[in-house]
Amino acid sequence: MTSKLQIYSYSSCSTCKKALKWLQENNLNYTLIDITQNPPEKEMLIKAMKDLGSRKSLFNTSGLSYRALGAKVVQSMSDSEAIKALLSDGKLIKRPFLITQEDKILIGFKPEIWAEALLV
Template identity: 30%
Template sequence: MIKMYGIKNCDTIKKARKWLEQHQIDYQFVDYRQDGLSAQLLTTFSQQLGWQNLLNTRGTTYRALEAETKANLTEQAALELMLQQPAMIKRPLLQLNDTYILGFNTDTYQKLLED
């Protein structure tokens, strides 16, 4: 079963969900805000993808952080911030078995789902 993690009102999530539905691919959507996110699952994401890749530095939530916080960010601090404010996690995050894909790219999705 494919799982997509993210936030329901995110434009990129909407595009990715639409693509999956157009290709008649079943998936389970997990909304960080509604369904929650455990520290253990976030740690798994970090181990698979790297915490720097997981951190959404382009979003308004990250940009609102103080410069000192950004400059001194460690893995542990970043994971704590992402747990407190899931909007700081890049999205979508797609999981198919032990494969994790961050972001939405039609070519990447097509290749993953053909295998």
């Protein structure tokens, strides 16, 4: 099974490691992108925010960058300020951040959701 998946990942992230292992076990081809060096483009973050119906789901709320910024600061941001913050620090983005060849966006790793989206 071939696919043009793009996965934004962070090498120290245990969830990302599980997701990459799952992709390999399911013989799915992907392009690996370091989320800290090359975060998803602004248009993809905006699309993800619209698709998910909330910007909170875009943030890695358990990360140091998020805690340093503070939940109250993030909650008080406008959508455009939130996108700007995410673009400025890839560690703020919940990962893994996967873009399917149909431009569907999956954030975080839930094997059952990934299987439903990718193993059809």
